Amino acid sequence: MSSRQDGFSGDNKLAINKALTSSVDDNPLGWVCALPKEQTAATAMLDEIHPHLPKPPSDPNTYTLGCIGRHNIVIACLPKGQYGTNSASAVATRMVGTFPSIKVGLLVGIGGGIPPKVRLGDVVVGTPVNQCSGVVQWDLGKAEAEGGFKRTGVLNNPPTALLTALTKLETMHEMSGPKIYQYLDDMGQKWPRLMPKYTRCDSLVDPLSGSDNCARESQHGEGHVHYGLIASGNQVIKDAHFRDNLNKSLGGNILCIEMEAAGLMNNFPYVVIRGICDYADSKKTKSWQEYAAAVAVAYSKELLEYVQPSDVDGERPVKDMLGDVLECVSRTETNVETMKSNFDRKGELDILEWLTPIDYGPQHSDNLKRRQSGTAQWFLDSAIYQAWMSSNKQRLFCPDDITARFLHDKSVGIAYVYCDFRRQNEQSAEALITSLLKQLSQCRPSLPGIVRSLYDRHRHRRTRREFDEISTTLRSVGAMYSRVFIIIDALDECQTSNNCRTRFIKEILNFQATCGGNTFATSRFIPQITERFKDCMTLEVRAHxxxxxxxxxxxxxxxxxxxxxxxxxxxxxxxxxxxxxxxxxxxxxxxxxxxxxxxxxxxxxxxxxxxxxxxxxxxxxxxxxxIEGQDRDSRKLAHDALSWINSATRPLNTLELQHALAVEAESEFDRDNIPFLDDIISVCAGLVTVDEESDVIRLVHYTAQEFFQRTWTRWFSDAHHGIATACVTYLSFDPFKAGPCSTDMDFEARLDTYPLFSYAARNWGHHLVLKDGIS
Structure with missing residues (x-):
């Protein structure tokens, strides 16, 4: 019999379990490493190693399968020589594609510590701090005036199943100490060749140990476990001054710096665990890396003792949350370098913004998040939908509203608009067509020349572009794709004034005839709309x-x-x-x-x-x-909130509404009077919802708006009076008596501090007119 199985020595005490019939549907935990030495430590810490399983040819990852306690584990490592957030994201995304039942994961490895809080051999666990999720992408943001830099790398929190386990483990460490060093001893006995570098640090030198009398004792160094903020970025940091300035810019809350976590956090619900191997300074060496990787892995093993399989089962599969990302990741990877080299992004983004500032992306993302896993498969499998997808110049008309979130093909261009009765002021026929042009233009490797020419022709002359120019440009850009899908949701909510809906539909049909594109439209049964689509495929959408x-x-x-x-x-x-x-x-x-x-x-x-x-x-x-049956305070809060949401001239974001509801007849704004968002949503009894991406709070459905339009006087007869009063009161607060702001920066600061200021200044007169019944 051979002395080796699956590449591992048969002389160790670790059982290589080949009898176990693992499958990709066993709800495994995903485990991502950046370096081979991190993968070595993770593999050596497994209780059992399972046989390899087949994987799709399109997945270049290499996996190690095994288990720790009651948890099946899938380990993947970044390709040799590749680092950073993009590589980590690609590996994790492919992992979820091959193992679709993965629900949570761990990113375990090494990182640079921020002294004096953190020392070599310590463990840092990324957990939420204030408004941060536990990981902040320090190099993602936008440059501002006077050399400022505003970070925009906002990431999701770790999954609840792992956060609750972290809390329990922290308590047990306080009471009885960690098992990390016990696990290191076990690993050394099972894998003797790893002992010198991975399980002992008595021969390692901490350059700070002599400066602050903090020398480690015992062969393991007795490091500490820290919980808090981890900074992630695509740049190796070897500069103590830069490190300290970065920490200062983030409130002094940073414990660790690394290069992979930000690539996973938004698309992969996981926790980051780092063993500290250096101080991110000029003395950065590799001598501590193996030991640091091992202590991080040992901590992870101990953590999994407190993660119940039933808690993991309650999480959503990562693949469901990834949605579109999984299907287009290969296209993104091949295009991103081309985009970086060809785009003068600043200039091109200015042109796209000049076309229209309206962005349906946040609404589209919110719709994706609201998708109920496992539903609507009948629609995708229907013969009509399949025929529409496989043919050109087809129109598919779906009565009632359904988001066209399933339509993704890496060889086509996709553009979509969401008609909304509350946004009619910004949804003219020209605005809708321009939005389609913007979306199809920004998906090209470089901005189409015809769009740049349109910009040059009008921007410098300060002339107004014509509808026919926009339409012609849209058809030219559409012709650059092999196939184009245009998705129009809730066409019945498109305004009819100035012949808007008719002009929009006519142009869409002209675009389809010229470019061979496919149109997907949803609407209620409106005779004027169904007549225009009478010769197209029609599929009634009803919930099965x-x-x-x-x-x-x-x-x-x-x-x-x-x-x-x-x-x-x-x-x-x-x-x-x-x-x-x-x-x-x-x-x-x-x-x-x-x-x-x-x-x-x-x-x-x-x-x-x-x-x-x-x-x-x-x-x-x-x-x-x-709502009427609630206590007096809850009833008033619900009525006031619904009055604002129904009567505002545009959708309000959550901060605007919270400030609106807090206004009192005082000389200054009292922030102690701001209601919590959860309370607002709760007292409204399911009538309102928050779009997470856009942060807009709105009625749950257009039928709710129609209901309130019919029954307005019963519920909100004095709404405009109350809103006008609140707006005028808000604008009369003492901080505004000094007059206009002297600089743009001061004005931006005012808007940040007083979110309702812009709405109140622009719309108080509108509500005053309606309050007095003036036509």
Whole structure:
């Protein structure tokens, strides 16, 4: 018998378990390393090593499979010689594509410490601090006036399943100390060849140990575990002065500097664990790297003792959260270097902004996040959709609204608009066509020359571009793609004044005829719209029962209510029957049921569910009655919030609304009167929602707006009076009595400090006019 199996020595005490029938569906934890020595430490710390599994030819990653305790582990390392956030993101994304059941992960390896808080051989764990997620991308941002730099690298928090385990582990360390060094001893016994470098540090020298009497004792150095902020970027730092200035710019909260974490955080829910191997200064050496990697891995193993498999099962699969990223990552990787070399990004972004400042990207991203995993597959599999995807010059008309989030093909250009009854002032026919032009232009490797020519022709002469010019330019840019998809959501909400909707549809049809593009439009049944699409493919979009049940099952699990869980099947069945394919009703009905506190009340609510054509109206009536039944303060907060959301001339972001609701008849703004956003959403009983990407707070659906338009005088008859008063009061606060700001920087600071200032200054007169009934 051979003395080697899967490349590992048969003389060690680690069982190489080949009998275990692992599969890619075992809900493994993803484990990403940047260096081979980090991968060595991770592999050596496994309790068992599993056989290799087949992987797609398109995935160049190499995986090590195994387990630690009750957790299956998938380990991947960056390619030899590659570093940084982009490489880490690519490896993690491919890992999730090959192992789609991965839900959480670990990024384990080495990093540079920030003295004197952190010393060589310590462990740093990235955890949320103030407004930061635990990892900040220090080199992502924008240059500002007078040499300033504003960081924009905002990243997601680690998953809850790992954060709660970290809390428990920290407590156990306080009580009984860490097991890190026990695990290092175990690893040295199992893998004797690793012992000199990976499990002992008694021969290593800490250059700071002699300067502050902080020399480590014992063969392991007895390092410490720190929790806090990790700075991540694409640049190796070997300068103590630069390091300290970076730390100072981030409030002195940085514990560690590394090069991979920011590439994963937004698309891969994980925690970063770093062993400290240097101080990110000119004395940076590699002597501590193996030991630092080993202590980080040992800490990770101990952490997994406190991560329950059931907690991991409750997290969403990473692949669902990645969504579009997985399908277009290969295109992004091949294009990014071309874009960097060809683009004068500053000038080209100025031109794109000149075309239109309107950006549907945040709304598109919010829609992707709201997608319920496992639903709408019937739509993608339908013969009509498949025929539309595979042919050119096709139109697909879908009554009712559905986001066209599934349409991605790396060989085509995609542009989309979301018509919105609340944004009609900025959604003229010209604005909509210009937005499509901007999207198709910015997806090219370099800005199309015809767009630059349009800019040069009008910008320098300060002339106004014509609708026909925009249309001609759009057709020219569209012709640069092999295929083009135009997605128009909620076409029925496009304004009809000035013949806007008719002109827009006509131009889209002309574009399709000229460029061979495909059009995907969603709308309610409006005769004027359906007539224009009468010869195209039509697919009625209704929520299938299985989709509704999957949504309800997910909501019940999220509530963590024993009462709802005990009636799960009944709730799913009764609500599914009541909604009759209207997905929003499922949300509204569930919001009504989930507030019940006894079995009797749940059953009564299920029996009284509204059905048929008046179901929306009845559901909104019920929600308003729930609001009316709240305590006085909650009722007032809900009425004021809904008044602003319904009456504002444009959508408000969350800070604007919070300031609006805090205004009192005083000489200064009292920040102690600002209501919490969660309270605002809660008292509104499911009628409002927040778009996370754009931070806009809005009504849950256009049918809610229609309901309030019909019943306005019952709920908000004096809304404009209250809003006008609040705007004038806000503008009269003492800080504004000094007059206009002297510099742009001062003005920006004013807007940051008083978010409602811009809206109040522009719109107080509008509300005053409506308050007095002046035409």
């Amino acid at each position: 029962d299985q989709d509704v049940r999957e949504y309800l099952r997910s909501r019940i699990l999220q509530c963590e209510s024993r009462l709802l869980a005990s009636h799960s099947e009944e709730i799913q069945t009764e609500i599914t029957k009541a909604v009759d394919g209207m997905f929003l009703l499922a949300q509204l009905h569930f919001d009504a049921v989930k507030s019940k506190k006894t079995t009797k009340r749940v059953k009564e609510a299920l029996k009284g569910l509204a059905k048929g054509s008046e179901a929306y109206n009845d559901a909104y009536e019920d929600l308003m009655q729930r």
